[in-house]
Amino acid sequence: MAVRVKIPTPLRKFTGGADIVELDGANVGDVLKSLDAAHPGLMEKICDKNGKVRRFINVYAGDDDIRFLDGLETSVADGAEISIIPAIAGG
Amino acid sequence: MTDAASWRQRRVAVIGCGGLGVPGAWTLVCAGVERLRLIDTDVVEVSNLHRQVLYNEDDAGAIKTERLAAQLKSLAARLGQNLEVETREARMTARDAEMLLHGCDVAFEGTDDAVSKFVVNDWAIADRAGANTRIAAIGAAIGRRGQWMVVKPGGACYRCLFEEAPPADMLATCQVAGVIGPVVGQVGAMCARSLVSALKCEADPGQSALIRRVVGGFKTTAVDVAEDCRCARGWRACG
Numbered sequence: 001m002a003v004r005v006k007i008p009t010p011l012r013k014f015t016g017g018a019d020i021v022e023l024d025g026a027n028v029g030d031v032l033k034s035l036d037a038a039h040p041g042l043m044e045k046i047c048d049k050n051g052k053v054r055r056f057i058n059v060y061a062g063d064d065d066i067r068f069l070d071g072l073e074t075s076v077a078d079g080a081e082i083s084i085i086p087a088i089a090g091g
Numbered sequence: 092m093t094d095a096a097s098w099r100q101r102r103v104a105v106i107g108c109g110g111l112g113v114p115g116a117w118t119l120v121c122a123g124v125e126r127l128r129l130i131d132t133d134v135v136e137v138s139n140l141h142r143q144v145l146y147n148e149d150d151a152g153a154i155k156t157e158r159l160a161a162q163l164k165s166l167a168a169r170l171g172q173n174l175e176v177e178t179r180e181a182r183m184t185a186r187d188a189e190m191l192l193h194g195c196d197v198a199f200e201g202t203d204d205a206v207s208k209f210v211v212n213d214w215a216i217a218d219r220a221g222a223n224t225r226i227a228a229i230g231a232a233i234g235r236r237g238q239w240m241v242v243k244p245g246g247a248c249y250r251c252l253f254e255e256a257p258p259a260d261m262l263a264t265c266q267v268a269g270v271i272g273p274v275v276g277q278v279g280a281m282c283a284r285s286l287v288s289a290l291k292c293e294a295d296p297g298q299s300a301l302i303r304r305v306v307g308g309f310k311t312t313a314v315d316v317a318e319d320c321r322c323a324r325g326w327r328a329c330g
Binding site: 009011045055057058065068085086087088089 | 203234261279
């Protein structure tokens with residue numbers, strides 16, 4: 001199932017500058033694994049060594065924070081959009 | 092303090108007098124806030140002018156807090172409103188937060204410093220076991236994106252959402268990602284508008300929720316109090 005993943009600016013160096021990548025996966029965790037396979041090194045920026053999403057990042061499936069859904073087990077449909085949102089600072 | 096006269100009298104600290112702080116402070120004054128404290132260490136630079144619209148070319152090199160105070164007082168006079176403005180040429184740190192914010196119980200955080208956002212959040216929740224009146228609006232904008240959240244008594248705090256500040260290599264900076272004047276202006280103004288609603292005890296999507304400005308619109312995500320968050324544990328700052 002093709003899922004669109006929106007990449008935040010600090011992580012685009014891993015995707016060759018791409019702000020959106022399309023990957024396969026039945027749930028958010030699978031999609032992130034696909035993301036890391038396609039763009040090595042990116043996963044360790046998103047998740048810690050225990051596989052949990054890092055504390056300063058929120059991952060959204062559509063408009064919903066996955067922490068309030070099923071976490072990395074959150075299912076994603078074909079055509080869904082996953083956003084990786086770190087805390088930002090700027091102004 | 093919710094009646095028409097009293098909410099205007101609450102002293103609001105505006106931390107950061109740049110791209111978010113300028114439209115934010117302008118919005119607060121236009122809404123009727125009568126007491127401000129402006130906190131920043133910066134001077135005006137020509138590169139700021141596209142988004143820090145209350146400064147002009149003649150202000151290059153001037154201390155931002157002083158120039159913004161003058162502009163806001165002029166604005167208030169034209170509107171026929173009372174306005175008292177204090178200035179502090181200082182950087183917000185955990186060590187100095189209580190001192191810098193003494194006498195305020197409302198804060199608008201609009202710096203480009205991720206750590207400052209958590210410091211102001213922690214200040215806002217530090218009195219939940221006491222007077223429990225503090226409110227903080229925390230905003231940020233980079234590129235075409237922005238986000239803001241109002242932390243108020245009884246609701247979630249910034250750490251319920253982002254538990255800690257990102258490391259430096261995970262932070263996009265204005266120098267790298269760019270900053271677009273109309274975007275940061277919109278986020279600063281709307282963040283301040285959410286803060287005014289909180290002062291007036293009116294409903295607003297930005298209260299205890301994260302509003303994200305994305306390409307094409309806004310997205311709102313309600314934030315629940317995290318059980319293991321310091322705001323749920325009656326945490327108090329030390330020192």
